[in-house]
Structures are given as C-alpha cells and as structure tokens.
Amino acid sequence: MTEAYVLALLPFLAAVGAAATPRMAAIWGLCATLINLGASILLAARILSGGDMRADLGDWPAPLGISLVADGLAAVMLSMTAIVATAVALQAMSWGLVQPRGGQQRSRLQAGFWPLWLATLGALNALFLSGDLFNIYVTFEILGLSAVGLTALTGSRNSLRAAFDYLAAGLAGSLVFLLGVALAYAAVGRVDLAAVPALVDTATGRLALGLIFAGLAVKAALFPLHFWMPAAHSSAAPAASAVLSALVVKGALYLALRITIEAGAGIEVLRIALAVLGAAGMLWGSWMALRAERLKLLVAYSTVAQIGLITLAIGVADDPSTSAMWQAAALLMLSHALAKAAMFLAVGRIAEELGHDRISGLNRTDLRPGVAEFAFAIAAVSLIGLPPTAGFIGKWLLIDGLIDRGAWVWIALLLGGTALSAAYLSRVVSRCLRGGPHVAPGARRPEWRTGDVAALGLATTALALGLGSALPLTLLNGTAL
C-alpha cells in the first residue's frame, strides 16, 4: 500500500511546500504531479496482478479506525486523476492563466494556483481511496474549499461572484451530506462504507442514503442543483476550469457510484430518482449548450449534460452483483474527465489566441485554426461517444444492458442525448473545420505552446483509452462487490 500512502499524503506535503516557497511553487507542483502519476500507475499494476488491497490506518480495524481501500474502481479513478493532473500541471507551467495583467499579479496567481491545486489533488486521491463515509465528508470539505479557491483565482468580479455562489452551494451540500452521515451512524452505529448494505434495511438508513445522495447532487451539480456550476466553471482560469469540470465533480459522482454498488438492489427508488434527474439534466444542459453564445459557457453546460448522462448511467445500472452496467458509468466518467479537461484547456488556448471566446467570432479571418482547435475536435468526438473512444465503449455497455431489460425509454433518452451533444459540439467543430476563402492568405498560425501539448495529449489519451478499453474494464471487473 506504499503507493496508496504516497497518493494520499504527497500532494498535501507538496501543497505546503508550494505555499511556503511561492517561487518554487511550480516545481513542487510538477514533481508532485509526476510522482503521483507514477504511484497511480504502480498501484493499478499491483491491483491488476494482486487483486484488491486494503490498509487499516494506524492498524485499527475498520469500524474503529479508517481503512484505505484500493480496488479496481478506485485505481481507475486514481489513474484518471493522475493523467488529467499531469496535463493540467503542464498547462499551468506554460501559462496562460489569464490574460497577462502584469508580472506581479501573474506570479501571485501562479503562487496561489499550485497549493490549491495540489490540495485538490490530494483530496481527490484521499476520497477515491477512502473506505469511510465520515472521512469522505472531510475530503469533500477540502475539495469544495480548494475548488472555490480555484474558481476565484483570477480575481475578476464574475469569478468572485461565481466562487461565492459555489461556496454557498457547496456548504449547503456538505451540510446535507453530513446530516446523512450522522443519520447513517444513528441507524447502524458505524460509518464505514461496509455499513452501507445494512443501511437499506431500515427506514432511517434509507433516509440517510437519500440525504447523502442529495448532498452529492449538489456537489456534482446534478440538474436542478446545477445553478452554481456553469458560471463557476466558465469564469475560472483554463487550467482551473479543467480541474473543476473534469475532476472535482467526479468526486461526488464516484461516491454515488460506489454507494449504489455497495447498496446493491436495495435502493431501487433512489436510483430511479437519480436516473430521472440525470436524464433531465442531460436534456437541459444540452439545450442550454445549444443556446450558449460563449465557448466556455457551452463547454460548462455540456458538463451539466454529461453529468446528467453519467448519473443516468449510475441510476439505471442494474443490481451490480448480477450485472456489469455500472462499469459503463465508470468508463463514462473516465472518458468525460479526459475529454472535458482537454476541451477546457483547448478553449483556454483558443480564447488566449483570439482575445475572446464568442462562438460566432470563431470564423475569424486573421488567425488559422491551430492545434487547440484540433484537440477540441478530438475531445468532442470522445464526448459525443463516437468510436473508438472510451465514451463509445461506455455507451455501448450501457445500451447493451438496457436492451437486456427492454428499457426502451431510457435507450431513446440516451440516443437523444447523444444526438443533442453532437449538435451542440458541431456548432464549434464546424467552424474549426472550415477552410477556404475567409482565411486570409497571410493568416498566422497560433503559436505553439506547452498548453497545446497538454490539451492534445489529453484528447488523444481519451481516444486511445477507447482503443485500449480492455485495460480499465479488466481493472473494473476485478472490483469486489
């Protein structure tokens, strides 16, 4: 479990280092991210070869102490986080956080970004490894607070306001979640994840689960509670948006998935409620994305839609002890994380080159489409769920399971959502694909930056994951239920 210890502790220590020595912050950040990547790969390899791992912290057994649990699902999530983290760190190294407004401010933003981002990374790792509901609540606190910081980092009026909304919504969600955990303790007398199956037997326990899901819905920006999200995600700096949209909401979605897996068939009603909300979110987010005027807002609303899709997948998944549909949700999360991070990084570069991010202004004459547009297009392919991306494999597994059940309504919703996502993403992609007379002969190419590497690398990873999706599926298959 050494890798797990490294994953859980290293980012926090590096965050302290970055906060203490602002000039070296970027170096701290990059080193920590790279070690983190290595550790997550090692952990995944260990799990592939040796099966699930479990460590009781302080050698106190589970109901008394806290356990770290590293199984296939956790490994997939950790690797996803590590990959996105590496790309984000690369992008932030180059930077680009905002339009330059003077060296001092930029360096201050740099110095602030790294500790917050490393704390986010540590919280995510701790969350994915944790086997204890209360411990997860604490990780959510770190996650929420540092995400607010990332939102507010640019210091613009809009972003501060969005950050405040985010803070308020996040705190409300935390409280609801905490209430749920407390009730769970009241119901079964313990708060480790192994207690979840016992929760469904009593009314109090189910009530607790309902509250926990409600708290997660706020944290994940599920449809009617997504009000804080588009503003927050679209007003933050590109690297921060990528983290927020690709990773932070995944924490809540991961826990929802984990709890539905643990709870088994017992919470049918709650799952249906989740699926309905997810479907509504998918349609609403797509509709708003179709109408968005700004690129960042479009991408942010597409996150609302994609979260809806993932929640739908979590909600409609059959009893995990008999069906593998939940793996579809995990794969969708994975592909969304990679593609959405790539997309936000690409949008950041596009906005940087153009000086604005209006969609109608993408038909420009003085600047040719560059690598960022290309990365955006690949990410779009992954988000729509076209083969050979992981998104496609996820949708395939999902539809396969749904056909098994004859759940035609869900299938129709899913396909409709797919078509809508193709529609709103093609608004952007078509403008990037067009060549021809409106590009002036002397049009310059955008400069090549490290940020491009990050976006392109993530996008191609999303593509490659579909080709090599046997690997995550094998990992997930080994997850003990």
Added chain:
Amino acid sequence: MTQLFDALLAVGIVGVAVAALFANDRFAAVGAFMVMGFLVALSWVRLGAPDVALAEAAIGAGLTGALLLRSARRLRVEPKMCQSRWSVAASGLISIGFAGLLYAAITSVPTVPAYPPLVAERLGESGVSNPVTAVLLNFRAWDTLLEIAVLFVALVLVIVVPVSRVRPAPLGEMVVPFAKVVVPLSVLISGHLLWQGADAPGGAFQAGAVLAGGGLALVLAGAMRLKKPLQGGILRATALSGLAVFGAAAVATAALTGHLLGYPDGQAKIWILGIEAVLTLAIAATLVLLFHGSVRRVPK
C-alpha cells in the same frame, strides 16, 4: 427543572437563529449568530460533550463571530433585501416537514452506536485516557490530518483571493494593558488545555483557539505587525507547519511501523502530545491569519 431548561434552550436557539436570519442590520444578524453559538455550546454541555462545547464556544461563536463582524464592516451597505413571501413560506413549510421526517426517522429505530464500546475497549492501547483525544489523534487521526488540510486550504484562500484591502487598525491605548494581562494568560490556559487534553476535555483545537484569542488581542493592540515581512513570515510558517509536521509524522510512522499513523508501541502518548503541540501553534497562527487577511501587499 432540567427539562424546562432544555426546552428553553431549544426554543432560544431556534428563536435566535430566526432573529439572525431576519435581522435587517448586518451587525444585529452577526450578534444574533454569536449568541446562537453560545447557546449551542451550552446545549453541547447539556448533551455531555464538553469538548465540543469548548470548541463551539471558542471557534463557532467567538472566532467565527469576529470574522463575520470584520467582514460585515467591510461590505458596502446594500438596499434592504426583500425576500419574497412565497419563498420564505415554502422554505418554512418544507423545513418543518423535513424536520418531522427526521424526527420520525430517528425515533423509529432505537440504535446502539458501535463506537463507545469499541473505543472503551481499545482506549488502553491508545496512549491517552481521554476518549475524544484518542479518537481524534489515534483511532481516526487521518480525519484530523485532513481537517488540518481544510484549515490549510482556507489559509491559502485568504492569502490568495485578492479581496483584502482593509486591515484592522490598532484599537488604541486601552487595549494595550488589556493585552498585557490577557496574552500571557491565554498562553498559560492554552498550554493547560493542551496538556489536559490527554485525559480530560481539551486538546489542540481548543488550545489553539484560546491561543488565537491572545494573538488577536495582540493584533488589535497593534503589537503584532503582520505587514512587516519578518513577523508575517514567522506567523505564516507557523501556520503552515501544522500540516507539514502532521504529514511528516504520518510518513515517519509509516516508515517506523509500516502503518500510516500507527504509532510505535508504547510511545503513542509522546507522539500525540508532540503533534498536538505543533497543531496548537499552527491552528492559532492560522486563525489569526484568517482574521487578519492577506499579509501580502496588494499592488496598486
């Protein structure tokens, strides 16, 4: 008699909360909030949780109140918020229904929590005799480490987010003698709380809060100038040392025993006290910095 007291307390808490929500003046709202904090602390005493009561009084009511007061002073005056009756009525109704539901849920199943017997059983191995400290710094020390990380993130947020423009001015000649008495006392009390935490209610959080009170008195008296790079730097380093030392201790335990945060046999008390001592200082420094705001100079 005690039941009458409890009932009064409950009514009081709810009443003060309503007053805080509907007060039109910001200062009045913050005042009501602070009063509510103290009443809640009292209720923790009634519930037999003196540790929580201490923390609630010191942090929930005292320091949070101070932070809120400071923020309220800085906010510009806004036109009176007009809440629509519809939404107030709807929230009220839903809240009442929700509370009823929770009551029904809690009373429906009598439960025997698993923790107290478990903790009592293993308390001897934990190195301390106060069960709360044993849980916080031994059985579930990982939670506490992450909570320190929460404080750390809050600190970074305050340092980074560029909103701090006003700094607390020294409050004048009357505060200086006050501080001369209060600061040594707070150091003494916090040391006492820290040491006592091993076997009776107390511990790093409470001690840190008391120490932070002393620090605030120094700041308000103008004796601590955080604008000066040296003083600000020392305070910042102290604040950051909490997470750093706790994390390093975790690494060290993992190296020594193979279990993260598993203390070597027989040395648990020393480890716990050492960590708590650093945490006390770090928590105090963090709280002072949170109150003081950004210590960096804001570029014009």
Added chain:
Amino acid sequence: MISLPLWLIPAAPLALLILLSLKGARGAVRGLVPFAPVPALLAALADPLPLPITLDWLMLGTQFALTDLAATFLLFTSVLWGLAGWSAMRMLAADPQRDRFAALFLLAMAGNLGLLIAQDIVSFYAFFAMMSLASWGLVLHGGGAAQRRAGLVYVVFAVAGEVALFAGLAFAAHAAGGITLAELRGSDVPTVAAVLIAAGLLVKFGAVPLHLWLPLAHSAAPSPASAVLSGAMLKAGLFGLIVLLPPGLDPTPQAATLLAAMALAGLIVAPVLGLIQGDPKAVLAYSSIGQMSLMALGYAAGLAAPQAWPVIAPALVLLATHHAFSKAALFLGVPVVWTARPGMARAAIIAALLLPALALAGMPGTSGWFAKEALKSGLSAAPAGWAVWSGAALLVGSFGTALLMVRALTLLSATPHKSDIPVDTALPWGAMMAAVIVGLSVSGLQLPAQKPVHVGDILPILAAVLLAFAGSAAFRYGRIAFTPPRPGEILALFQREPAPTPLLALPAPPRSGRALARRPKRRIAARPEQGGLAILTLAAGLALVAFLADAPPPIELGNPSVDVAPK
C-alpha cells in the same frame, strides 16, 4: 508470398496521419498520400487472401478478415482512394489548408478501408463513423456559403444515420449475444434492429428519400473528394447491407417491396432532378443516385427471392465496381476540364470522358452493359411479378443515365477556364482512365457466357442523345430561358435568401474591438434563496422518497464477478 498483416490496411493511412503532425515531414507525407492504400491493394490482389487476425486488446476485441466479397470492394476502393489522393494533392497543391484536407482525407480513407475488413460490430461501426464524419471536413473544405450549407445538411444526415446505425447494431449485437459479424449473421436479427441498421446504411447509400445530402455534398466538395464520396463511400453503404443484413433463407416481401419502391423512385427522380441542375458535379451526383438505385433494386430482389441471391450478389458487386471506376473517372476529369481553355484540348478531354459516360449508360461492350446484363439475369430469378417491371426499370435507368451523361458533359464543356488548378491533375485522371479501360477489357471475361447484343440495349442511349439534341435545339431556337434551380431540392424551400444561415446560429453580439462588449446576463440563481430552496426541496424530496420506500427483500450476495472484458 508473405501474408500481409491485415491491420496494416487501416494503419497505413493512420500512420501517415500521425506523420502529418510533424512539421518537417509534411511535404513527404503529401507525396505519400496516394500510396496510403497500397497495402489494401496488395491485400486485395494477394492470392491466397491474407489470414484473419484478432486483436483482443483493441476496444472490445477486434477481428479483421478479408473475405472474397470484401476483396473485390477493397480492390476498387483502394485504387480509387489512391488516385483521388494523388489528384487531390495536385489540385490543392497551393491551398493553404491542404494539410488539414490531407489529414481528413487520410482519416476517411482509413475508415473506408477498415470497414471492409472489420469482422466485429464495434470496429465496423468505428470505421464507418470515422469515414462519415471525416468526410464532413472534406465537404466543408472550400469554406464558402455552399460548403457551409452542404456541410450542415451532410452532418445532420450523417449523425442521424450514425445514431440509427449505432442503435440498430447495439440491438442486433444484443440479440446475437456476441459482437462478431459472423454471430450477427448467424442469429435472428430483430426487426427493429434491422430497420435501424438499414436506415443508417441507406443514408450513406443515397437511397431516395434519404439522399438529400448527396447532391449538395458532391457539388460542394473538391472534385477528388467527390470522386471518393461517390465511387467508394456510397459503396460502403451497399457493402454494409450485404455484410450485415444478407438476405436470409426466407423471403421478406414487405422489406423488399419498400426497398424496391425506393429504388424505383430513385430511378425516376434522379434523371428528372438531375437534368435541371446547373452544376455538372450535381448532375453527376444525381446519376450516382440513379446507379445506386439500381443496386438497391438488386438487393430488394434478393430480399424477395433469397434463392436468387447467389446470382444477384456477384452482379451487384460487378455493378458497384463498374460504377466506382466510371464515376471516379468522370469526377476526376472535372478539374482536368477546368484546366483546359475551350478548344481542341478541352474537346479531346470531353471526348475521353465519353468513354466512362457511355459505360455508365450501359453501352454494349462496356463494363456497364455486362453489369446490367448480370443484374438482369439475376432479376429474372426474382418472383414472377417482378419481371414485368424490372426490365422496364432497367431500361428507364439506362435512358436516365444517358440523359444525365449528355447533360453533364454539355455543362462541363461550357464551364469557365480556371487558371489556378495545376495542369498535372491530368495525370491521376489519366491513370483512372487507364484503370477504366483495363476494367472494360477485363470485365468481359467475368461473365461465363457472352450474351448477344439487343437493339434494345442501345435504344435508350440513342433515344437519350436524340432527345438531348432535340431539347437543346428547342431551347436554342425556341428562345426558352432556363435557370437552374437552387440546389437542395426540398431543403431549398427552407433556405432563406441570400446567405444561408446555419440552423443553430445565434445573432452575433455587438462587439467593440477584440473584447467582449456585452457579457451575458447572470440569470442563473440570481437570488440565493432560490438556490437554497432548490437544495432544501431536493434533499427533503429524496429523503421522503427513500424513507417511504419499502424495505427490499434480503439480497443474496452471489458470485459478483461479471465478465464483459474481451476473452
């Protein structure tokens, strides 16, 4: 002979695509584009055919194999892509966007070649989608208003087709219990799945009510792209139908009737609408619709009389091959005509183009005639009722094609000279013409028995030529003015003058300088209490729902390991 690894077929263009991203290698890659389909060509010509391979680690387990049928398709597809690639690289040599075109071209090529050898549903769909969507970029390449509109229509049809195909394949795979094509064919495909698959493929096929994208895309895309669109990619639809939904043991009269009706509609609609077009490439596109309708007719006959399928299938393949070569020769000829000023040179080129044109019209002795004869003999095995009108349909088809060819060549000879197109685009065209001629000489050997030439075979062509003369004389001396309609048929009704706006466009916000002049209003959660109320309501609602839910039956924790990973 060393057996060629099959994965090389799609991998070759993809490898070039990756090389294209290196700045230094771009010039070389542009030169190599025509050779990207060479592995495919070698595989198609290899004897014995390359061995099937299985790649477990790729997606959900990928299988490649080259069947006899696929080898034929692969043959003409690879030749077409190679020559079109050559032509495109010559024609766009000065275009600043040529690298992007090359990238999308390679991607579409990989898709088209890959789907011919895919043996499992996932990779088939993956390659199909790759081909369809990469072609979107080919259609959009010019960047003008016509391209934008054609691109929009194309992508709407393509995405709708993809979604239908995906849904259909998913249903079918589920019913078959596996994802290989063999399992799919061996199982009873549910009707809804078959309908969805067919709908997805028929969009690509250009069957009549679903053909609206086709003329627009063909006339908007650069000529080499039109050549592959028409010659190779339409055939992918046919290939898909044959491979995924081969006529089973039992006749399916409803499906057959429906398809036959679509085919007949196509045979009639194509010449009528094609004749009034003003763009030679649009006319050629309509002739493609007509030819594809012939193939649809053959497939429909197969559905109606499965016992005749073994006869019909080779005829369809022959027809497809012949059409691919001839149509590609015509499309590749278009830029060559543009390079020549009106005069002797242009006349010579047009005369040369007569050869594929006549072949398409089914002139006896040409490959078109053999293909049609083969189809006729196949159709004669169809149910009794069909013989009556299938002969007439073939006749109408030939007549219509001939008319369209006359119209296309007439329009082509009158197009203005374009000086910006390099003269050496003639080289790939010449190669294509050579391929056509070789095809002509070889195709005769394919039929076991030579059939006598009827007068009826030449009649439609003669009639068409006469009618064309009469018509042009009437127009010229009757002083009838004729304005070609706007492209897009029914869709033209939805088009607003003068510039088409994309369906999803929004009014541009006012701008000042480069900055955003007006920020969108912050409407979401303008009031904090609304957000709080929403959270409270949802929490209370979920809690209530959960609280009131019945306690579940005790779960038995059985064997949890569920296997979906590829074996």
Added chain:
Amino acid sequence: MSTVLDILGTAMMTAGTGFLLMAAFAFWRLPDLLSRLHALTKADTAGVALIVCGAACMTSGIAAVLSLVLCGVLVALSGATTGHLIAQASLEDEERA
C-alpha cells in the same frame, strides 16, 4: 461550617443573578448607547464578581477557586476594555457625523 458557606454562597449567587438580570433589563429599556453602556458595564462586573464569590464559597479545593477568580478577573478586564472601545467608537462616529 459548610452550611454557612452554602447559605452565603447561595445568597451571593442570587444577588449576582439579580444584578445580571437588572443589567439585561437596563440594556433593553434604556434609550441610548452611552446610558446602556453605563448600566451594563457596572452591573455586569458586579454581578459576575458576586457569582464568582458565591461559587467559590461552595467549592472546595484551591484550584477551582483560583480558576473562578480568573474568570471574574477576565470578565472585569474585558468588560471594561470593550466598554471603553465601544464608547470611543461611538464618539468617533458622532464626530464624523
């Protein structure tokens, strides 16, 4: 002995509580800031001191008595200081206005 101390302590605590109640009543009824402050600081300090003394009478052990005295001293100190600060702040506000 103990009964005497108990009675004494009870009496002092009752008196102290009375002072505090008076202070609260005054805080509620008096018209302006300075007069409220006037009532509050004195009555408050006296009340707390009485309660501390009363409680000290009823406890045994020097440590408890010491900590009670500490409470009384701290309340007296902070009451005086805050009263002064509030009065000064209101004075400044008046000068500004």
